[in-house]
Amino acid sequence: MQKSDTIYKLLETSLINEFEQKQVALTGSCHPVVSRSRINGFEFLKDNGLPDRKNEKWKNSPFPGQYEEEYLLDIPPVFYDKAAEEIFRCEIHGFWADTYSMLNGWYYSTKENQLITTGDGVVVGSILKAQHQYPELFEKHFGNIANTEQDGFTAANTALFKDGMFIYVPDGVEVKNAVQLIKLINLQEPLMVNSRNLIILGKSSRLTFLHCDDSVNHTPGFINTLTEVYMDENSSFELYKLQNINDNTSLINNTFIHQERDSRLKVNILSLNGGKIRNELHVNLMGQGADADINGVYLVDKQQHIDNQVYINHAVPNCHSNELFKGVLDEEASGIFNGYIYVARDAQKTNAFQRNNNILMTPKATIDTMPFLEIYADDVKCSHGATVGQLDDEALFYMMQRGIGREDARLLLMFAFLAEVTSKVSIEPLRISYEDMIKRRLRGELSICDKCVLHCSEPDKPIEFDIDLSKI
Amino acid sequence: MSESKNENILDQVTNEEYKYGFYSDIEMDMAPKGLTEETIRFISAKKNEPDWLLEFRLKAFRYWQKMEEPDWALISHPPIDYQDIIYYAAPKKKKELESLDEVDPELLDTFNKLGISLEEQKMLAGVAVDAVIDSVSVKTTFQDTLAKHDIIFCSFSEAVQNHPDLVKKYLASVVPVTDNYFAALNSAVFSDGSFCYIPKGVRCPIELSTYFRINAANTGQFERTLLIADEGGYVSYLEGCTAPMRDENQLHAAVVEIITMDDAEVKYSTVQNWYPGNKEGKGGIYNFVTKRGLCKGKNSKISWTQVETGSAITWKYPSCVLHGDNSVGEFYSVAVTNNYQQADTGSKMIHQGKNTKSTIISKGISAGKSNNSYRGMVRIGRKAENARNFSQCDSLLLGDQCGAHTFPYIKSANETAVVEHEATTSKISEEQLFYCQQRGIDMEKAIGLIVNGYAKEVLNKLPMEFAMEAQKLLAITLEGSVG
Numbered sequence: 017m018q019k020s021d022t023i024y025k026l027l028e029t030s031l032i033n034e035f036e037q038k039q040v041a042l043t044g045s046c047h048p049v050v051s052r053s054r055i056n057g058f059e060f061l062k063d064n065g066l067p068d069r070k071n072e073k074w075k076n077s078p079f080p081g082q083y084e085e086e087y088l089l090d091i092p093p094v095f096y097d098k099a100a101e102e103i104f105r106c107e108i109h110g111f112w113a114d115t116y117s118m119l120n121g122w123y124y125s126t127k128e129n130q131l132i133t134t135g136d137g138v139v140v141g142s143i144l145k146a147q148h149q150y151p152e153l154f155e156k157h158f159g160n161i162a163n164t165e166q167d168g169f170t171a172a173n174t175a176l177f178k179d180g181m182f183i184y185v186p187d188g189v190e191v192k193n194a195v196q197l198i199k200l201i202n203l204q205e206p207l208m209v210n211s212r213n214l215i216i217l218g219k220s221s222r223l224t225f226l227h228c229d230d231s232v233n234h235t236p237g238f239i240n241t242l243t244e245v246y247m248d249e250n251s252s253f254e255l256y257k258l259q260n261i262n263d264n265t266s267l268i269n270n271t272f273i274h275q276e277r278d279s280r281l282k283v284n285i286l287s288l289n290g291g292k293i294r295n296e297l298h299v300n301l302m303g304q305g306a307d308a309d310i311n312g313v314y315l316v317d318k319q320q321h322i323d324n325q326v327y328i329n330h331a332v333p334n335c336h337s338n339e340l341f342k343g344v345l346d347e348e349a350s351g352i353f354n355g356y357i358y359v360a361r362d363a364q365k366t367n368a369f370q371r372n373n374n375i376l377m378t379p380k381a382t383i384d385t386m387p388f389l390e391i392y393a394d395d396v397k398c399s400h401g402a403t404v405g406q407l408d409d410e411a412l413f414y415m416m417q418r419g420i421g422r423e424d425a426r427l428l429l430m431f432a433f434l435a436e437v438t439s440k441v442s443i444e445p446l447r448i449s450y451e452d453m454i455k456r457r458l459r460g461e462l463s464i465c466d467k468c469v470l471h472c473s474e475p476d477k478p479i480e481f482d483i484d485l486s487k488i
Numbered sequence: 489m490s491e492s493k494n495e496n497i498l499d500q501v502t503n504e505e506y507k508y509g510f511y512s513d514i515e516m517d518m519a520p521k522g523l524t525e526e527t528i529r530f531i532s533a534k535k536n537e538p539d540w541l542l543e544f545r546l547k548a549f550r551y552w553q554k555m556e557e558p559d560w561a562l563i564s565h566p567p568i569d570y571q572d573i574i575y576y577a578a579p580k581k582k583k584e585l586e587s588l589d590e591v592d593p594e595l596l597d598t599f600n601k602l603g604i605s606l607e608e609q610k611m612l613a614g615v616a617v618d619a620v621i622d623s624v625s626v627k628t629t630f631q632d633t634l635a636k637h638d639i640i641f642c643s644f645s646e647a648v649q650n651h652p653d654l655v656k657k658y659l660a661s662v663v664p665v666t667d668n669y670f671a672a673l674n675s676a677v678f679s680d681g682s683f684c685y686i687p688k689g690v691r692c693p694i695e696l697s698t699y700f701r702i703n704a705a706n707t708g709q710f711e712r713t714l715l716i717a718d719e720g721g722y723v724s725y726l727e728g729c730t731a732p733m734r735d736e737n738q739l740h741a742a743v744v745e746i747i748t749m750d751d752a753e754v755k756y757s758t759v760q761n762w763y764p765g766n767k768e769g770k771g772g773i774y775n776f777v778t779k780r781g782l783c784k785g786k787n788s789k790i791s792w793t794q795v796e797t798g799s800a801i802t803w804k805y806p807s808c809v810l811h812g813d814n815s816v817g818e819f820y821s822v823a824v825t826n827n828y829q830q831a832d833t834g835s836k837m838i839h840q841g842k843n844t845k846s847t848i849i850s851k852g853i854s855a856g857k858s859n860n861s862y863r864g865m866v867r868i869g870r871k872a873e874n875a876r877n878f879s880q881c882d883s884l885l886l887g888d889q890c891g892a893h894t895f896p897y898i899k900s901a902n903e904t905a906v907v908e909h910e911a912t913t914s915k916i917s918e919e920q921l922f923y924c925q926q927r928g929i930d931m932e933k934a935i936g937l938i939v940n941g942y943a944k945e946v947l948n949k950l951p952m953e954f955a956m957e958a959q960k961l962l963a964i965t966l967e968g969s970v971g
Contacts, residue, residue: 072560076899102678362888376903379870389894390562391913394885399915404868405907 025083028065029368031172032058034089042176047147053159056173066168073167076352076384078292078321079266087208087238093122096288098403111445113196113226116140120201121178121209131182138191139184153184153216161244168269171196173242177212178255180241183225187218187248191234200431201237201265208238215243216313217251217279224254224443229261229269229290235383236264236291241351243271245277256446257285259293260364263318266292277303284441285312286450288457295322301328302336308337313437315457317346324352326346330359330366333393339370342437344430344458353385357398364395372402376416407433427458518707519576525549528676531576534960535645537681538652547673548665555669561832562861562893563801565737565774571951573739574676574707581637633694640685641696642717643713654685658716661899662745662782662809670741670776676712678743681711686721686752695951699725700742708739715745717752719785724755725892726954734763737765737800741776750785750812755793757950759958762798769828769857772800779806783815783841791818792835793957795948805863807836820946824962825890826856834864834895839872839905850881851943854890855900857961861893868905875905883913884942886935 024032035058043051062191067074074080103226117124123142131149132139139146148153164174181197201207217223221292229239240259247253251304253273261267267290275281287293299308314322322345328337345351355370374383388402415425434454441447519530528549532542557568569947632640640651647655665675682698700711717723727744740762746754756779765772775798781790792806808817819835837846854860862881869875883892894911916938924934939962940947947962948956 070682124617271762364888374900376905378899381903382899382901384900385898385909387619387894387896387911388885389907389911389913390891391883391885391893392891394888394915396913396915399909399911400894400896402896402898404898404905406903429872 017471022298024065026086027083028061028168030086030089031066031176032062035061035175038090045144047151047158049151049154050147051156053164053381054175057164057171057176058285058359060165060171061168061175061340064168066172071167073325073354075341077294077323078350079268079294082266082292085206085236087176087206089208090178090202091120091121091207102342105265107178111194111443111449113138113194115196115198116181118179118181118197118199118211118391120203120207120409121211123181137186138189139182140195141162142176143180143212146184148383150182150184154214157244157246158214159244161246161272161274161300164242166270167177169240170270171244173210173212173240173270177210177242180212180214182213183223184216184427185217185221185223185251188220190222191224195238196224196226196228198228198230199239199241200230200232201235201239201454202232203237204233204235206236206238208240208329210240211242212257213241213243215245216251217245217247217253219248220250221248222252225257226256228258229267231260231262234262234264237261237266239265239267239269241267243269245271245273247273247275247281249276250398252280254282254442255284256441257283257295259285259290261293263289263291263320268294268296269295270298272298272300273308274300274302275306277307278305279303279307281306281308281310282440282442283308283310283312283329284437284450285314285324285376286318286453288453289313289315290320290322292321294325296325296327298327299329299337300338301330302332304332306332308335309440310337310339310439311440312341312343312404313434313454313459314341314343314349314351315346315454316343316349318349319347319351322349322351323354325354325356326370328368330357330363331366332360333364333366335363336367337369339372340440341372341436342374342434344375344377344434345383345384346377348378348380350381351383353383353387353402355387355400357391357400359389359393359396359398361392363393366393366396366398366485368396368398370400373433374404375406375430376404378393379408384445427455430458431455496877496923507783518574521574522571523549523573523575523677527575529788531677534576534578534598535648537648540564540656541648544659544665545676548672548915549677551666552669552672554817554933555659557669557671560756561803561863562859563830563832564684565801565830565898568739568774568880570673577707578679590891620942621920628919632957636690637690638687640683640694642683644678644681644683644714647714650681651685652693654716655683655714658714658745658747659712660745662747662780663743663778668778671743671778672710673928674741674778677708678710678712681713681742682715683713684715684723684725686717686723688718689720690718691721692723695724697728699728702766708741710740710946711742713744715743715747715756716747716753717748717754717788719751720750721749721752722754722913724951725757726759726951727756728761728789728957731966736772737772737774739774740799742778744777744779744806746781746785746790748781748785748788748790748815751787751792753789755791756781756806757954758792758794758796759950759954759961760794760796760798760802761961763800764798764829765800767827767856769800772829773798774801775799775804776801777804779804780809780836781807781817782809783812783817783844785815786812787814788812789816789818790947791820793820793946794822795946795950795954795961796821796823796831796833796933799831802829802831802833804833805836807838808846809838809840810846811840812844813841814843815841816844818949819846819848819850820949821850821936822853822946822958822962823850823862824853825855825860827854827856827858829858831859832861832863832955833913834862836865836867837877838867838869838877838971839877840869842871842873842875844872844875846875848879850879851946852881852892853884853943854883854892855886857889859891862911863897865897866898866907866909868900868902868907870901872902873904875902875907877905877907878908880911881911882942883911884939885915894922939963
């Protein structure tokens with residue numbers, strides 16, 4: 017379908033213009049692989065535009081309805097004046113993470129720290145810098161893990177990304193501290209951020225990565241992130257996504273993961289707040305014995321929207337995948353879950369499971385759930401299940417009978433409902449912090465707390481970047 | 489399991505002939521190939537239709553011309569040339585038929601071969617049969633018994649002539665002309681079908697049955713069935729279909745509409761056995777069918793049971809719109825695909841009324857190089873308080889060249905509704921096979937047993953005569969296709 021003869025929406029026009037005007041700057045300073053990808057992405061975007069509702073995968077999504085909004089696409093890099101540690105305080109009690117940050121779409125660090133190599137050879141830094149220092153890694157992986165021509169957003173990301181994070185873990189290295197990336201937007205004007213991450217794990221390596229999206233004010237924004245992860249043989253990767261953005265911000269989060277033989281992937285997505293969130297996760301199990309365990313919790317209210325799209329491709333035999341997504345939808349919130357398990361011909365001895373459970377709290381909340389299976393091999397065990405319901409009346413009655421107030425009983429039940437997912441977080445301090453955040457979110461405290469990123473109670477208060485997860 | 493034994497069994501299956509593949513040499517009356525307004529006027533004139541129906545057809549045709557063929561189903565086929573199809577073919581009528589004796593002997597013979605002896609049926613348990621060959625209904629039996637209860641059961645053309653008010657009132661009230669590509673096509677060119685009206689408070693004493701047969705070459709079959717059960721009415725309705733073996737693909741695009749008023753119940757059972765094509769995937773029927781029931785009244789119930797073994801392509805989603813409070817929708821299906829067959833089938837349950845309940849039980853069995861998909865939707869409307877759905881769709885894979893897919897869509901907009909969906913995909917367990925064999929049941933029989941057990945939940949819902957036929961069909965289609 018060629019879009020050329022139709023009229024572009026405002027956002028499409030501005031993305032296309034942005035590239036056309038800055039093509040030299042965008043492609044000139046890049047590694048040839050990157051600049052070629054950018055041009056291809058641009059061509060795709062020009063031909064296809066952003067996905068509309070005619071596209072089956074976006075049929076029920078609210079995103080296509082907001083392409084008429086205007087966003088800033090380019091702001092100069094943020095001047096670095098304070099050490100990241102002074103600005104962001106994100107302490108999870110008993111849990112130590114090396115924190116890196118991105119502000120308004122730019123990697124935020126001193127000039128000399130744009131790309132650092134630790135003692136055991138782990139490289140962490142800005143993707144812009146890394147492409148020149150590690151061209152062989154970019155040639156091999158950049159744009160090869162993701163399907164950059166999946167839709168207009170992946171294409172726009174490829175064409176226009178400003179910055180992003182690069183992590184390389186050499187063979188055999190187990191990274192002790194978790195790597196945490198905090199992405200913040202702090203601007204008085206609506207900004208669209210296209211950021212791109214590339215994470216490469218060598219053979220038998222290990223990495224825990226926390227990817228946090230936060231807003232610091234109520235300005236509308238649009239975050240379009242694409243992350244590529246390459247997991248070599250026997251590597252182990254834990255990915256935590258924490259999403260706590262304001263109600264006016266839209267987030268599209270595409271993550272593509274390539275798994276080699278015997279690699280182990282664990283993903284936990286925690287969507288606490290956000291105007292519109294779409295998480296797309298594509299896991300390609302390309303080596304035998306690979307294992308993927310994908311979990312997600314979402315809590316939405318007001319008119320928020322949450323969409324989780326999980327595609328698992330069992331390309332080879334003897335792989336295992338598990339998906340568990342649970343969510344509570346309150347007020348007028350809407351949700352979509354689309355799980356897709358694809359088992360290729362000859363991918364025998366596949367075990368694949370997916371489950372999605374939802375609780376609707378009010379008459380105006382809605383959920384669409386689509387757990388799909390597409391199977392071309394016979395010696396498989398695949399199952400999926402989905403439920404939509406409400407809290408168990410009998411359980412509620414039982415608790416009230418024993419003197420627990422209705423509200424408390426409801427909170428307890430909801431918490432228990434979600435705890436099945438959070439209990440899978442293997443890092444104890446992180447799990448406690450997760451559960452704490454969920455409890456607060458359920459009680460409605462998270463969004464009114466004055467320490468909170470959202471500053472709901474005092475919207476005019478100057479921002480101090482005081483994010484202390486243990487205290488909120 | 490020895491290799492040679494496997495091959496032996498596989499040979500048997502693949503060589504299993506489609507036993508309804510004969511062709512009857514009946515004199516036919518046909519429309520010229522192609523689809524234009526002229527064709528539609530021709531059909532309408534042939535059937536001596538009133539003007540409003542011609543207008544209805546033309547409106548549908550004009551709308552259809554603007555539509556695009558849907559491509560979302562997991563099926564693939566060469567593009568269908570809608571101008572290369574004969575839209576009307578009828579056994580030549582010499583005069584109006586008075587009794588069975590006057591029916592063309594060749595035609596009677598056809599139905600005898602199909603096991604639908606129009607005469608014998610009278611003596612058996614009592615199933616009123618409406619036989620539709622190519623485009624027209626040739627004979628409806630048991631008219632007297634039905635007349636006693638004021639039940640109207642006749643061919644669609646007769647209904648248009650004799651009960652125009654009912655037809656006008658209910659035609660396209662459940663499946664609008666604009667519903668989908670194939671429904672629009674059907675609305676433009678439908679030739680015949682069955683019409684049934686159960687008056688208030690009448691429980692139809694016998695089972696009604698329609699037998700569809702495509703006979704002529706190059707033709708498409710577009711029948712239209714309309715079933716209305718008025719307050720407190722009940723009917724069990726059976727539908728069967730076969731076609732000759734031909735190398736070209738033939739199109740079948742039917743529409744079935746059911747309406748149930750307060751406290752009424754309709755049970756609709758299908759054994760679909762259109763020619764599936766040969767083992768290389770050549771020929772066979774393209775079956776694009778829209779079936780939908782509307783539970784209009786309170787406490788009404790519609791139940792679909794289908795056994796799908798035929799057709800090169802099946803595209804079919806019998807649905808229920810649960811409009812009346814406390815209404816119930818059910819869907820039980822066994823879909824078997826072998827060789828190069830493709831099936832994309834399932835159900836839609838649209839909950840609109842309070843306390844509505846629906847159940848979906850779907851059992852897919854894929855063998856050979858076939859693809860079998862379940863695609864279903866459960867939608868809970870804002871006002872559907874305490875709606876309840878349970879869906880279970882299991883897939884069984886026989887062989888490593890086939891595919892089994894599940895695409896459930898669940899949309900809930902009411903917090904008091906409970907929707908549950910579960911599905912599993914697996915092959916026949918080696919343990920079960922071993923257990924049976926250990927006890928002296930040979931492999932082929934063991935597979936038969938296991939598959940029948942697997943499909944039992946659905947087969948149990950079929951009326952007796954059909955259940956037997958369905959069980960045999962399952963055995964024929966699957967015999968030894970597991971190694």
